[in-house]
Amino acid sequence: MHWHGLYQIGTPDMDGAVGATQCAIAAGGNFTYIFKADPPGTAWYHGHMLEQYTDGLFGLLIIRRQSEPYQDKYDTEQVLMVSDWYNFAARAKLTAWYLSTNNPDGIEPLPDAIVINGKFTKSLFIPASRTSRIRFRVINAASLSMYNVSIDGLPLHIIELDQQDTVPYNVSSFVINVAQRVSFYVDLRELDPMYSQSGMSPTNSIFIRFQAMTNMYPVDILHYIPPYVIPRFPYPTFFNSLYLAILSLDSTNSTPAYEPRDLIPVLPSVNLPSDTNMLAARPFNQSGYMIPDATYYLNLLVKFDLDNTGINRGYINDVTYAFQGNYTKVRANLIVGIKPVRKEPLLHQMATRPNTLGLPSPRIQAGSSLPTIQNDGFGNYFVPYGAIVDILINNTDAGEHPFHLHGASFWVISTSEYPEAETLYRQAYIKRDVVSVPASGWAKIRFVADNPGAWMFHCHIEWHMAAGLMLTFIVSPTQLLAQGFTISNRQLDLCSTV
Numbered sequence: 001m002h003w004h005g006l007y008q009i010g011t012p013d014m015d016g017a018v019g020a021t022q023c024a025i026a027a028g029g030n031f032t033y034i035f036k037a038d039p040p041g042t043a044w045y046h047g048h049m050l051e052q053y054t055d056g057l058f059g060l061l062i063i064r065r066q067s068e069p070y071q072d073k074y075d076t077e078q079v080l081m082v083s084d085w086y087n088f089a090a091r092a093k094l095t096a097w098y099l100s101t102n103n104p105d106g107i108e109p110l111p112d113a114i115v116i117n118g119k120f121t122k123s124l125f126i127p128a129s130r131t132s133r134i135r136f137r138v139i140n141a142a143s144l145s146m147y148n149v150s151i152d153g154l155p156l157h158i159i160e161l162d163q164q165d166t167v168p169y170n171v172s173s174f175v176i177n178v179a180q181r182v183s184f185y186v187d188l189r190e191l192d193p194m195y196s197q198s199g200m201s202p203t204n205s206i207f208i209r210f211q212a213m214t215n216m217y218p219v220d221i222l223h224y225i226p227p228y229v230i231p232r233f234p235y236p237t238f239f240n241s242l243y244l245a246i247l248s249l250d251s252t253n254s255t256p257a258y259e260p261r262d263l264i265p266v267l268p269s270v271n272l273p274s275d276t277n278m279l280a281a282r283p284f285n286q287s288g289y290m291i292p293d294a295t296y297y298l299n300l301l302v303k304f305d306l307d308n309t310g311i312n313r314g315y316i317n318d319v320t321y322a323f324q325g326n327y328t329k330v331r332a333n334l335i336v337g338i339k340p341v342r343k344e345p346l347l348h349q350m351a352t353r354p355n356t357l358g359l360p361s362p363r364i365q366a367g368s369s370l371p372t373i374q375n376d377g378f379g380n381y382f383v384p385y386g387a388i389v390d391i392l393i394n395n396t397d398a399g400e401h402p403f404h405l406h407g408a409s410f411w412v413i414s415t416s417e418y419p420e421a422e423t424l425y426r427q428a429y430i431k432r433d434v435v436s437v438p439a440s441g442w443a444k445i446r447f448v449a450d451n452p453g454a455w456m457f458h459c460h461i462e463w464h465m466a467a468g469l470m471l472t473f474i475v476s477p478t479q480l481l482a483q484g485f486t487i488s489n490r491q492l493d494l495c496s497t498v
């Protein structure tokens, strides 16, 4: 089980990434995770093996402080955890088709519906009043979809992105990609008068909108029957890309008195984020906020292509990532994998044979004056302890990809959507743990490798992870051992039972 967003400083074996940091928990077995709840904020947890979280193995993890930076701005909290609903089991049915020669274009299995907090559209009611002040925590636990989020007639005051506090950043809508988290508060007294009882649309409730970004799907999802579905005509359940939750302004839980297609008024005094990652949001408490200069460089080329068996795979720098080790019993056909010397998690290999991992050292290459981080041909990248790494993610694919780093968050410096951010926000970039890399574009991020361990870096679209769009940073075996890390007996027990 992966604890998404937690740093796991000093507990690299508690990250829950099967193959990288541990062996899988056998069916019927158990394992107790012990770690520090850090950093505070809106996190989540999910299975990190095969496509288990697509099938529902995920949940919410909120880490609270004694006092929150803007707790005087809201009185209650609500969670909106959105996910893609699939009618079929991920591993047995969907991946079997997705990663097959029947799908050479690599069309992702497309969701059948959108679900928030376990409810379908128009069935989730959030209680409120016309004077409520509510903090919403939005978590995108989808396997594929990104969403545009808004609440009719209300400015959204964003105060947290991926467990990082921001100065309130006022928007009328925002985009949230897979695995990202956004907190905002609303004050119902700011509701546009159009929605008052005497306004143009007298109503006792308003819509909370999650609009799936249909341009990111590879086919016309609104009129699409997947090839693994036996069509029943008239086909009754085409995907509805607009999810509507209902913010009830009285105790009646009535649906809004207006149609969702009615015009949404433009709100005064809000920003329109010019990019998916909201780079214009400013970090909270900028005094003492120091961003060190990069000391290392890494250029990652993301692409999809057919492998030599005719299956469409994801590649980072020409490597499609797959585990051997403890995946051998569940994944039959390996393309390439971690060095198949020993079938044990990377973190265990770091501890047991730190000097014979065969990982090349950084070296100067064309394109940067900084030493470039190298990989071993299997997608494992050695990073020296204390390295400050600039990563340029080049996306040759026509889809947007949410890249997630384990064990640390990173500064988002700029993207092809917002290249000016690099100079505009110098010394005050926001931090996140998922960056949305624009379609046919790029993103530049920076992280500090001060937490020894085996940390995955991957696209968080579950299908793309299955397709191999993943790598692992091996942060300093030497420092790992110097800090006294040993593989616990409980971890070894897991490996002996899988």
Ligand SMILES: [Cu+2]
Binding pocket: 400, 401, 402, 459, 460, 461, 464, 469
């Ligand atoms: Cu992706």
